[in-house]
Every structure is written in C-alpha cells, then in structure tokens.
Amino acid sequence: MKIRFIAGSAALAATLAVTACGSSSDSAGGPEKLTVWIMKDSVTEDFLTRFTEDFERRHQDLSLDIQIQEWDGIGEKVTAALASTDAPDVIEVGNTQVAQYAASGGVRDLTDRTEELSGADWLPGLAEPGKIDGKQYGIPWYAANRVVLYHKGHFAKAGIASPPATQDAWIEDTAKLNRGDVQGIYLPGQNWYTLAGFIWDEGGDLAARSGDGWKGTLDTREAIAGMDFYRRLQALGKGPKDSDEAKPPQAEVFAQGDVAQIISVPGGAKLIEETNPALKGKIGFFPVPGKAVGTPGAVLTGGSDLIVPEASAHQDGAYEVIKALAGDTWQTDMARTMSYVPNRTSLAGAVQDSEGTAAMAAGAARGRATPNSPQWAAVEATNPIKQYMTAVLTGADPTKAAREASGSITRTLGS
Known part of the structure; x- marks a missing residue:
C-alpha cells in the first residue's frame, strides 16, 4: 500500500506525457498495481488507509498506489495524463470538469456500468455533468452544497x-x-x-x-x-x-x-x-x-466524479476501484468521516445525525451543476x-x- 503526495506543477504535467505514472511497473507474478489520483484534502489519510487495506484484502490480485494531487495546476496535469500512453488508472476530478476532459477523447465511456452502480439513484448534480452526449464518463463520488x-x-x-x-x-x-x-x-x-x-x-x-x-x-x-x-x-x-x-x-x-x-x-x-x-x-x-x-x-452541487483514462493499462481493475468507492460501504463511511453528501439519494440517512450535513443532503436531492x-x-x-x-x-x-x-x-x- 502506498499513499504519496505529488506536486502539481506545470513542469511535472508536461513530463507525464512521456513518462510512466506508475501503473507499468508491476512486478512479474505479483499483483497488478493500480495508480489512483486523489485530490488533496478530499478525504483524510486515515480514510484512504482503511479503504486501501480493505480493497487489497478483497482483491488479492490488485494493489493500490494512491497519489495525492495538489489542486494548483491539476487541469494541465490531468490533460497531459489523458494524452499520455501510460495514464493513471483512476482519477478524481471536479464534477464540472468532466466535460472538459471528455472533450479530449481520453476518458473511458462507462455507460454500460451505470446500472450496476445504481445510476438511477445518483444525485443529479453529480451524474448530469458526468454525462456528455448521452454517455456517462464521470462516476459520482461525493457531493457538497450550500x-x-x-x-x-x-x-x-x-x-x-x-x-x-x-x-x-x-x-x-x-x-x-x-x-x-x-x-x-x-x-x-x-x-x-x-x-x-x-x-x-x-x-x-x-x-x-x-x-x-x-x-x-x-x-x-x-x-x-x-x-x-x-x-x-x-x-x-x-x-x-x-x-x-x-x-x-x-x-x-x-x-x-x-x-x-x-x-x-x-x-x-x-x-x-x-x-x-x-x-x-x-x-x-x-x-x-x-x-x-x-x-x-x-x-x-459541488463535489467530485471518478474517471478512467482510455490509456489505463488496467481497465478492469480501475473499475473495481470505482465500484468500491462508489458503493454502499465506502459511501457511508466517507459521508460520516468527511460530512459529505453520499452519491445516492437513498444513502442520505447516513448523515442524519449531523444537522448541517442532513440539511445539505436534503438540498442535494435537487442539486444541479453548471452547464x-x-x-x-x-x-x-x-x-x-x-x-x-x-x-x-x-x-x-x-x-x-x-x-x-x-x-x-x-x-x-x-x-
């Protein structure tokens, strides 16, 4: 298990176009290493540690290399990664940024996975901006609103x-x-x-x-x-x-x-x-x-979606990460740990013990995103x-x- 803080400079973003992000260094005969980019302060290090340990226990053939990204310069860095031949496997992006990245053609279409991920129950403010021209590129992760x-x-x-x-x-x-x-x-x-x-x-x-x-x-x-x-x-x-x-x-x-x-x-x-x-x-x-x-x-609705780059070398493993993060267990855990609104309306009960978060969840049911x-x-x-x-x-x-x-x-x- 690795959780690393990665700088968000433009120089590093440019380097990504020609160098590996980590997913190509799997050791022979060992588990596939999945590189996951998570934004700084989105969740606590303790949450990521607990998630990683549970995920690797349930998926003996997979290991996670979680890299914490700075917000400064992240747009250029993600764009460079999507254009590379060795992109991360999963990337957290702002829900309103999905259209920008999907326009590059480097984001995988996950429309066929929405039913399994309970897409009909997703918060509209997270789901709608992740859906471009009828195709679902961004999978809702968490939400916050005023x-x-x-x-x-x-x-x-x-x-x-x-x-x-x-x-x-x-x-x-x-x-x-x-x-x-x-x-x-x-x-x-x-x-x-x-x-x-x-x-x-x-x-x-x-x-x-x-x-x-x-x-x-x-x-x-x-x-x-x-x-x-x-x-x-x-x-x-x-x-x-x-x-x-x-x-x-x-x-x-x-x-x-x-x-x-x-x-x-x-x-x-x-x-x-x-x-x-x-x-x-x-x-x-x-x-x-x-x-x-x-x-x-x-x-x-503000918050984040999860995307899978087309250049990911481990498409099936990347989906397993998203499936876990977007599933009941870790949605509930994250909502209580971070006081976020879960990605589905049916999970709003997870935050009812917090007056502020409960009010936020009630509003999130009618949340929207920018065009x-x-x-x-x-x-x-x-x-x-x-x-x-x-x-x-x-x-x-x-x-x-x-x-x-x-x-x-x-x-x-x-x-």
Whole structure:
C-alpha cells in the first residue's frame, strides 16, 4: 500500500506525457498495481488507509498506489495524463470538469456500468455533468452544497419558531429578522452560485444548448425572475453589491454576531465558531427554501466524479476501484468521516445525525451543476454573471443587463 503526495506543477504535467505514472511497473507474478489520483484534502489519510487495506484484502490480485494531487495546476496535469500512453488508472476530478476532459477523447465511456452502480439513484448534480452526449464518463463520488446557516438567538427574538419552508416564508421571516442592528441576511451581491439555484427554481438556466453549440440564457423570463428574487432577498441585509462571499469572508461577518443568516456550506459554522467561540452551539442549519412546502430549493452541487483514462493499462481493475468507492460501504463511511453528501439519494440517512450535513443532503436531492460545456471554465474566468448581478442590484435595467451578460456567455462558449 502506498499513499504519496505529488506536486502539481506545470513542469511535472508536461513530463507525464512521456513518462510512466506508475501503473507499468508491476512486478512479474505479483499483483497488478493500480495508480489512483486523489485530490488533496478530499478525504483524510486515515480514510484512504482503511479503504486501501480493505480493497487489497478483497482483491488479492490488485494493489493500490494512491497519489495525492495538489489542486494548483491539476487541469494541465490531468490533460497531459489523458494524452499520455501510460495514464493513471483512476482519477478524481471536479464534477464540472468532466466535460472538459471528455472533450479530449481520453476518458473511458462507462455507460454500460451505470446500472450496476445504481445510476438511477445518483444525485443529479453529480451524474448530469458526468454525462456528455448521452454517455456517462464521470462516476459520482461525493457531493457538497450550500445551506442556510442561521443564528438561533436572533430567530428566537424575532418569534420565529422554525426555519422557513418556502421562498415566500423566507422573505417574510428575513424581513422580521432585519431590525435594529441585526441584518436579516448577509448576502453579497455577486454570489452567483446562489443565484443559479434561484434561476433553476424558476425553470431557467445559465446557458443552454443551441444547435451544435451553446448560448447564454440569463435573458429568459425565468432567469430574470430568479434574479429578481435574489434582489429582493439581498435587499434585506447589508451585503456589498459589488463583491462575493470571499470579500470580505462572510464567516467573519457572521462571527460579529449581528447577522441572522448566511448561505454557506455547513463547514462555514466551524470557521465562525473559531472566530467567535461565543457562538458555539448557537448556529442552526436548514436547506435553501424552494417555491413549495416539502420541496427544497435547487442548489449548485459541488463535489467530485471518478474517471478512467482510455490509456489505463488496467481497465478492469480501475473499475473495481470505482465500484468500491462508489458503493454502499465506502459511501457511508466517507459521508460520516468527511460530512459529505453520499452519491445516492437513498444513502442520505447516513448523515442524519449531523444537522448541517442532513440539511445539505436534503438540498442535494435537487442539486444541479453548471452547464456541461467544455468551455464553461472560460465563462467562470471572466464571469459576466457577477457583473450582471452587480448591475441589477445597483439600478440597471434587468432585461438589458441580462441580454448583455447572455451575449458574453454565448461568445465565450462558442470560442
């Protein structure tokens, strides 16, 4: 068993095109060595050790060489590996990156394996971006998404006994909370991840296929309605209209004690408590509300998929690794160890003992991903969505601003 940390430099990425990744060094007569790339901090070393020991015990003819990859420069490194003749056998990739890698032609089509892997039960936010032109290249591994973190004390003082279950109730409760020195919600003006969910709730999208290409769709009636809800909610706090959740860090803002709600991954609560220990035990969680009772709002699903390069020398063994990581035993173990959402809706019960993760799992059932165009990363690089949001929040005509942003997205996706 090996677990190694590997640098993510561009120089090493280039080297991969002409050198081995480790899978070709199997000793004669020994077990096949499978090289598996896992991203840094995705899971703990203890989890990987336990998984490796169990896997090798159950597969005496296989051994694992797990290599931990840095996020910095990983795109170039994976692209080089997929183009090499001696690629790793399994690679963890961000769920929204699958389209980019599949476009290279170096990723194996695993469509015929989806039924055995319970594909009908996969979270849509992981499964959909892994499926390109009807073929499943990415196998869902784990998910994470945003929920609402709230200050229990402020809710109690406002007479709110339970979290809101619909968007309308959310607006009403936030207005009640927004009094005196208390902000009903701290929502920065450029939190486009949250906006995407509101747009999906209205039946719109950020972009859509158009013939053989893609076009921006922020100017549709549905998308404009989603932006209008964002505007109404954002106005019930003092969040800046021209920055995102990182500027300033919204956990630090909440930690000051005068904010009733933020939209964050549950792990944000730990950062808040580290900054202000007095808030320990006073933070609650609920799914982003949807338009109807019993239906959480749509959320942008982050997380990872697993892919098998076409150049893998051990295709059958690679599938066994994926089958194990995506199966019940290790999905449940990982969810409890890492507070992630499992890859299947039927496994949500594994995280019910954690309030924050349970809220995240409820939202994940309606999770979505960004448009699975290979060029979507280029859209995020310039991000006209953020500029559009600031324009609307500062008084620009919503229809005109949406049309301009959609045009920018269309041009980028067609480049």
